[in-house]
Amino acid sequence: MEPSLYQYRPSNYSGIANTPFTDTMSTPSPTDSAPPPLDATPAHALGDFIRAHRERLSPQAVGLPPGPRRRTPGLRREEVAQLCGVSPTWYTWIEQGRPVSASADALARIAVALQLSRAERAYLFELAAQRDPAEPDPAAADAPATLLETVQLVNAPAYVLDRQWNALAWNERAADLFVGWLDGDHDRNLLRFTFTEPTARELIVDWETRARRLAAEFRADSIRHLTDAPTRGLIDTLTGTSDAFARFWASQDVGEREGGRREFNHPRDGRVVFDQITFKPAHREDLKLVVLVRE
Known part of the structure; x- marks a missing residue:
């Protein structure tokens, strides 16, 4: 066993x-x-x-x-x-x-x-x-409507991620912060944004450290559905399109999704600092509600 x-x-x-x-x-x-x-x-x-x-x-x-x-x-x-x-x-x-x-x-x-x-x-x-x-297979179930509505009630940047870390819902403050991801007509996947969008390297302070940590967190988070077609396809795509992701993924690093200090170089507001916290809804731990509180 x-x-x-x-x-x-x-x-x-x-x-x-x-x-x-x-x-x-x-x-x-x-x-x-x-x-x-x-x-x-x-x-x-x-x-x-x-x-x-x-x-x-x-x-x-x-x-x-x-x-x-x-x-x-x-x-x-x-x-x-x-x-x-x-x-x-x-x-x-x-x-x-x-x-x-x-x-x-x-x-x-x-x-x-x-x-x-x-x-x-x-x-x-x-x-x-x-x-x-x-x-029940979480992938076959719709995200609870109440959860998706909750982000609009938060007076801070907030968004909901699914099991492949696609953003299912976000509020205006999150769209304003995450330029190139949650604003406009962009791919809503957090990993693809981080590893394939040039704006992510400009927005995220100490991108190398944060991106490495993100890959380690996703490895731990995706272990139960690592062979599912959507998850496997995402990993294969990122491995083929991002040398950094391929390198971090090959390192076999595993890490819990942690909160804490997050710094951004916002194109309008300059350097901004937040404290991030992640919630997992009862009975739907494949989803995440992420909130960033301004320091």
Whole structure:
């Protein structure tokens, strides 16, 4: 099991599977001569999390009779395995932190069986470095209208970015600041503006440092959809048209999108300084609301 490299992403799953079935992809083979060795890292964290929630769940909560006195709190492993439609051995191994294969479908059934909340379910999938199959594809969903309207209520430069860092909405103050990007009829992609527009090098103070940082931030931000056609196409285009982007991208630098001081050489106002802050809307962390406050 590989460690998760991603931030928390809430899901929108509801419902419960009524018909158990066997996960043939995850069930140990009868020919296995020995269980896999114990793993000490992310798999162990996943097992600890699942076990803790199993022990909190009573038999009555899942429609099972209390039965005779139990030696351990909560459900038995065999009971959870039955609810999930997986083999008891496989379920035991995953609780023990062994590096077994846990498909997204099997994890979804565990989440339902353990009656995890939306936040708990999202955390489960983060621990397993898997994408929740019940989570809608952000690329297929329109940006919330309220979010797009919010930028007009901000008394400072503000804009909304999508997962490829295209500007979806911006206010007049942002258009006034970002000459060559958000004013007039320009390409609205922040990366293409930064790396291919000559005006960006004139506008952004210490362009080299900021551009390098931007490439590192996008690498971290795009890791979940790096193979999606729009993201891959953007990276390929920038790599072919910008030597600087190609160099920064090849460096494999990764960085969180940070706020802080931003300086610009504005063609009308001269040197202007802002403090930048980025917000991620609940349930749509593929979008970003960026606000720049004048110092």
